[in-house]
Amino acid sequence: MSKETKTQANDNLKEVEHALTTAELFFEKNAKIISIIFGAAVVVALILLATHRFYTIPRQNKAKEQIFTAEQYFEKDSFNLALNGDGNYPGVLDIIDNYSRTPAGNLANYYAGISYLHLGKYKEAISYLEDFKSDDLLLKPVSTGAIGDAYAELGNKELAVKFYAEAAEMKANNFTTPIYMLKEARMYEQMGNKEKALAKYLVIKDKYGDTNEGRLVDKYIARLTGVN
Numbered sequence: 001m002s003k004e005t006k007t008q009a010n011d012n013l014k015e016v017e018h019a020l021t022t023a024e025l026f027f028e029k030n031a032k033i034i035s036i037i038f039g040a041a042v043v044v045a046l047i048l049l050a051t052h053r054f055y056t057i058p059r060q061n062k063a064k065e066q067i068f069t070a071e072q073y074f075e076k077d078s079f080n081l082a083l084n085g086d087g088n089y090p091g092v093l094d095i096i097d098n099y100s101r102t103p104a105g106n107l108a109n110y111y112a113g114i115s116y117l118h119l120g121k122y123k124e125a126i127s128y129l130e131d132f133k134s135d136d137l138l139l140k141p142v143s144t145g146a147i148g149d150a151y152a153e154l155g156n157k158e159l160a161v162k163f164y165a166e167a168a169e170m171k172a173n174n175f176t177t178p179i180y181m182l183k184e185a186r187m188y189e190q191m192g193n194k195e196k197a198l199a200k201y202l203v204i205k206d207k208y209g210d211t212n213e214g215r216l217v218d219k220y221i222a223r224l225t226g227v228n
Contacts, residue, residue: 067095067104070111079115096128106133110143122150141167141176148183161187178204178213185220198224 069089074082085091090098092108092115099105113129116122129147134140148163164184168177185200201221208214 062099064102064104066090066099067092067108067111070095070108074111074115077118079118082111083115106131110134110139113143114146117146117150120153122153125150137171137173138176141170141180144170145176145180145183148180148187152187157187157191161191174208174211178208178211181208182213182217189220189224194224 066089070082070085070092073079073086074092081091083091083093085094092111095108096105096112099108109128109132113125113127113132116125116128126147129143129150132139132143134143144163145167148160148167151157151163152160161184164180164187167180168184170176181200181204185197185204188194188197188200198221201217201224204211204214204217205221
């Protein structure tokens with residue numbers, strides 16, 4: 001090893017030793033504060049863990065149990081009972097009030113929105129459906145499309161077509177996409193925008209021709225083009 005290399009190595013070693021010494025002095029000088037901070041972090045972590053285990057999880061399980069009967073009423077199209085309960089078991093409105101920050105409480109927003117849509121209470125339907133959060137392949141497009149349905153019933157075609165378009169473009173699949181694309185196209189047609197309506201009909205025919213909507217779309221195309 002050359003003299004220059006040895007000198008450089010010694011300088012590097014001195015720098016490391018200086019850094020270690022400085023760190024040691026810092027920790028010695030601030031040992032009490034560091035211990036307090038570390039202890040506080042441990043306490044916070046333990047509190048969060050205990051809260052999750054003894055409060056959050058039991059609360060989520062309770063909400064899941066509570067919503068079960070309301071779900072059954074919803075599946076039977078008993079929408080008033082699904083919303084308000086039967087006197088023995090709560091409806092989804094109670095679930096929302098009592099368990100809003102649980103998965104079941106979130107899902108209750110979906111059930112409430114769809115129930116109000118079927119009951120003709122469209123503003124309430126929109127409100128609850130907008131509160132529903134999901135990444136589910138089917139539920140999210142369906143809830144978004146249902147908002148479109150509610151606006152359509154309220155006579156707001158512009159917002160209806162907006163939400164139909166969002167639902168159609170969301171998580172593209174052979175089930176929900178052609179359903180809401182067809183609703184979007186028909187709404188454009190009602191609005192007098194035949195060009196956009198025809199464009200959507202043709203997309204359905206091209207990409208979703210094997211679906212129920214794809215098999216129906218020829219008559220809509222013929223109506224706009226005059227070609228059978």
